Structures are given as C-alpha cells and as structure tokens.
Amino acid sequence: MIAGKQLIILVLDIALSAIVIVAFAWVVASTRRPTAQSAVQSGGYRLRRSWGWFYGVLLAGAFTATIWSIPYAWAQPAQGSSDPLVVHVVAHQFSFTMPQRLPADRLIKFVVTSSDVNHGFGIYDPQGRLLGQVQAMPDYSNVFYFTFRQPGTYTIRCMELCGVGHSDMFQKLAIYPTQTGSSAASLPGE
Numbered sequence: 098m099i100a101g102k103q104l105i106i107l108v109l110d111i112a113l114s115a116i117v118i119v120a121f122a123w124v125v126a127s128t129r130r131p132t133a134q135s136a137v138q139s140g141g142y143r144l145r146r147s148w149g150w151f152y153g154v155l156l157a158g159a160f161t162a163t164i165w166s167i168p169y170a171w172a173q174p175a176q177g178s179s180d181p182l183v184v185h186v187v188a189h190q191f192s193f194t195m196p197q198r199l200p201a202d203r204l205i206k207f208v209v210t211s212s213d214v215n216h217g218f219g220i221y222d223p224q225g226r227l228l229g230q231v232q233a234m235p236d237y238s239n240v241f242y243f244t245f246r247q248p249g250t251y252t253i254r255c256m257e258l259c260g261v262g263h264s265d266m267f268q269k270l271a272i273y274p275t276q277t278g279s280s281a282a283s284l285p286g287e
C-alpha cells in the first residue's frame with residue numbers, strides 16, 4: 098500500500114517525468130523545422146549567459162547560506178577538553194568488535210579499522226537519524242571523535258556495501274548516563 102511520503106514522491110516523480118517527456122517531444126518536433134544557425138546564435142548565447150549567471154548566483158547563495166553549518170569545526174575535540182575515552186572498533190564481515198555500552202557526555206575517540214574489506218561505521222540515534230560516520234579500512238585506522246549527548250539505545254550500521262551480509266551488519270550500542278564522579282565514565286571491566 099502506497100501512502101504518505103511515498104505517494105507524494107510517486108506523484109512528483111510522475112509529474113517531473115511527464116515534464117521531461119514533453120520537453121524531449123518538443124525538441125524532437127522542433128528539429129523538423131530547419132533554421133539557419135545565424136538566426137538562433139545570438140539568442141542562444143544570450144540564453145546561455147543568463148543561465149550561467151542564474152546558476153552561478155544560485156550556487157554562490159547556497160554555498161554562503163550553508164557553509165556555516167558544516168560540522169568540521171565542532172567535530173574536533175575542544176581545546177582543553179578532558180582526555181578522550183579511546184574506543185577501538187574493528188569491523189568484519191559482518192559485525193563490529195567494540196564495546197556494547199559507552200557513557201554519555203564524554204568525548205570518545207573511536208579508532209576504527211577493518212579485519213577484511215572496507216566497511217562504514219555509522220552511528221544512528223534512537224530515532225534512526227545518522228549522527229556521524231567514518232570508514233573502516235583494512236590496515237589503516239581512522240580516528241573519529243564523538244560525544245553522545247543523550248543516553249539511550251543507539252545503532253551502529255555498516256555504511257558501505259561489503260558483501261552478502263551487509264544489510265545485517267548492524268548492532269545496538271547502549272549509552273548510559275554519566276554520573277558525577279571520576280569513576281563513572283570508565284567502561285565496565287576496564
């Protein structure tokens with residue numbers, strides 16, 4: 098049963114496809130009336146210039162409006178922040194070797210590698226939103242800093258097609274609240 102967002106996307110897809118088909122049909126029909134190059138050249142150049150300016154301004158505007166939300170500046174450990182908790186992650190076909198519980202409100206330094214092929218290490222919040230990701234590569238460690246702001250059950254998913262079991266390559270990660278006190282942030286069994 099198609100409903101809600103899927104229905105909107107389907108209708109939009111059909112409408113946009115219809116516009117493209119009409120545009121192609123118009124181009125095909127128009128080629129049946131030959132026109133001298135000189136008659137269309139200056140108009141074509143004018144149109145091309147306006148089109149270039151239109152996209153130039155559009156891209157510059159979109160760039161200026163969105164560059165501020167790029168997270169690189171605050172994805173790094175803050176100056177003077179406490180020692181990060183180092184967590185090693187090894188991805189395999191088709192699971193991750195890593196702790197199942199980690200503390201909230203603590204800077205975590207994930208050191209991510211793979212024992213076989215390329216994988217992705219993606220962190221999803223309890224609502225299923227992607228919060229961050231890094232590649233898991235064989236013979237190489239990627240470092241990824243992350244702080245879980247809210248306790249809850251998060252999901253780690255592989256984000257790179259890595260074989261037949263790729264779609265089953267996910268697991269839960271429990272984030273527990275950090276109590277005040279120095280020992281609260283250490284891992285069980287640490």
Ligand SMILES: [Cu+2]
Pocket residue numbers: 188189190191215216217255256257258259263266
């Ligand atoms: Cu994988």
